[in-house]
Amino acid sequence: MHCNKTPIKKVTELLRLKFEVHLSHRKIAKNLEIGVATVSDVLNRFSKGGVGWSPLITESQLEEYLYPNRLKATVKLAPDMGGIHQQLKRQGMTKKALWQKYREEYQEQAYGFTQFCERYNRWLVKQKPSIRQSHQAGDVLLVSYVSPDFAIVNPDTGELREVIILVASLGASNYTYSEAIESNDIESGIMAIANALTFFGGTPSRTLVYQQASFGRNTPSFNKNYLAIANFYCMSSEHLKLRSGQTKRNIDISLRVVTRWILSKIRSVDFYTLESLNTTLSQLSKKLNQRVVKSLPESRSSLFELLDQPVLEPLPDSSYLYIDYRTLKAGINHHVCYKKHYYSIPVQYHGAQLDIQATASSVKIHHCGRLITQHSRKHKENGFSTIDEHMPTDKEKYKWSPKSILRSSKKIGSSTSMVIDEILRSTRHPEQSYLTCFGINNLAKQHSCELLELACKKAHYLDRINRKVIEQLIKTELSLEKH
Template sequence: MPAPRITMRQLSEILRLKHQAGLSHARIAAVLDLSKGVVNKYVSLARAKGVGWPLPEGMDEAALERLLFPAPVLPGRGAEPDHNTIHQELKRKEVTLQLLWAEYAAAHGAGALRYSQFCERYRRWRALQRRSMRQQHRAGEKLFIDYCGPTVPVIDPGTGEIHPAAIFVAVWGASSYTYAEATRTQSLPDWIASHQRALTYFGGCPMLLVPDNLKAAVTRASRYTPEVNDTYMEMARHYGMAVLPARPYKPRDKAKVEVAVQVVERWILARLRHHTFHSLAALNAAIKDLLVELNERRLQRQPHSRRELFERLDRPAMQPLPAEPYVYAEWKYVKPGIDYHVDIDRRLYSVPHALVGHRLEARITATTVEIFHKSQRVAAHARHGPGAHSTLAEHMPAAHRKHQQWTPGRFLNWAQAIGPATLHVVRAQLEGRPHPEHGYRACLGLLNLGRHYGNARLEAACARGRAIGSPSYRSIKSILKSGLDRARAGVEPSAETQALPLHANVRGPGYYH
């Protein structure tokens, strides 16, 4: 019998008008805009199959079509393969049509189809299935991830403020086994945490993650070379997975999760639309209960549930979870200033001084800050409060390490051992500044002058600098260099100089004698 030329709805209407309304074939043809010959043909066909009106109990249009128009039998030997089982078995690694045909032939013996007929019938069956079923997903290979479009309101019981919760969805390619949860945002921390909870729920990891091109996953979308977020990539590596973002504007790449999102919206969110939630925990508890029911339901056109397929296909093929969970870390590019420190959230962390001016990567967790140069870790610090700084001695130049060993008390003790004038000049460097360390460099300069010219000349130069009202490192160095400490060390400041306010930048007339 050739394929029907009318729809099953039209055929049902023909039978109703014939047997219930008692219309003639000519009147039925006029009502349905068909030819009288077509009406005669299908009334006779239904009578031959014993079908009248009303239709037998439990018979829908699909069953009526199978009864009146059975699938054609291809030439050759006859036993029809179980195409749905073939389709599911092909998702397993290393399973081929050749292997499945061999098993089929062994089971049916002389009644089996030839290999070419076996393949042809499977291809015809697959062409009749939904478009989304045409993709071949290997067991344990891909996990598709996306967010639902609608959000769920969560009401703060104290303030009455409404927070829209995002709905995260993850679905296995081979089995369609689904996970869903609510999060406060779609930001990177929530995105990563949802992945971790999903993998714990599944009890294992896929080989590939297939996300959409949202900002938490992809920093630059591209059809050929998408740039995956560093934190997302690190999380995937920790679990032994790779990230393969769907191509922009290619919905077929993520048809699996598009269907899963639609199912979650219809079978979970729609059923919660009349509920009021005052916390994410309460919302996720409700989602969890409905999720179990969703995964236990039989799939359309298949005799299996998502859970049954998951246990048979994906669970045996997926990778185990690592011993330790991933520790969330954010990555950012940094460049140290001339003080060989990088600024992260208004906190300063030192790096080796030789890397000043280089572009470095910082890995930031809740407790640590690690700095990398060309993928090699060059610094590690404990994370601390705002406004503080962390400096490691090994990152400092040799001169700065020596500088770090000095304290105001040590400088004053050294100066006192030389003489009162030196003590006066050193105290002038340390006082009147925002912090004593700002005068360390000048004090170290005075120390070097003492080593070069001797402590006696340094004391004399400091006495002259004090006398002329210029107790600065630069003045003392100039006095020693020009030998003025020997010529007129005892010059007293004039009355005019004494009338001026004392300041390191006011030398007085005696300075020029």
């Protein structure tokens, strides 16, 4: 390390030529291609050092003899690049501010700002892609729904239950949360995000969901529910649906590394319940968060406490209540069908597009942003929740009424008409049986009027007036005809 413009090797050769070969200043300058003044300056400095020439003098000793005051100034102390990289993730932090702090600490031994930035950039290029990718503290929650190559096995029946694994990671610290959910359970998928935010103890500025798995794909209700939870926690949101060819190159690198590590640990293990899988995922996430990242070197937990935790917004006072958002069209029976149960609507909204907001206890129905009715949530398949005031009083005003449906069935035959009449009378409101009647009448188009008449006659005789029974009777008759 040297501070003079003349290389130290030339200085060594200069002294050798002077004291061993005994050349003049001018010949030495010509031989080494340097100025005569430089030769004089080096020899004067050497004589002031108070030591004699010896071929055994090392370059470092020689430099100390010639430039004793300037040598100390040449020793530069490199900054902690890992610490700088983490500090830059803090909101409002800049390289200039970090350099000034570094300069105040090391004074003349500190690099200038240009060298400071240059050395940081060279350090950053050498790091893994997961380290190079940077997010501001408290800025983003990265979420990925991943479909693993295994399923939960029922030990008694051998039945396989497909699962989806949610992996959530804060951008700055990579502090991680993971949870397994049923593959088709959108509610659990949305609530897993709420569980992740509870785990982190605060909310970032935005969420970014990478949807690798088929979970919720092409499902408008998933997008609405995802926006609802983002609005509840006052976060902006971005939702990326990744095709299989895009997954590896488009997903955030740090999140990809975490996901790959977690999946590698559970791939060879058999799980029999969702609870046991989630227990294992919790243990793995804790181990991952406490493990030291070699390149920094700090753990995700310590980085979370240093970077993300201080700037996360506090959680709302109340827990998130899952609301399922759907857009459904009102049917000809003056009901909307949600989760295979029918809920009545005011008669004037017949055929309109309606917005459904369903919780565990209620179903609210809106039109153009205005609440038009609400019902208690029911789970009976093909059941009806009907408010009397919603049913039309002047039924003939509408295209379909009990009389018009009976007229259609009479064209098929008397037995069909008799069955349709009994079905219409079997419910408190005839509108509740419209779909069943249409289904039976349509069997004449699928097969023939004669077959439907015969099946209805048998069903009436057996006192089993039911659409499924009539369909089965038609299938039985068709199989007998083939034989």
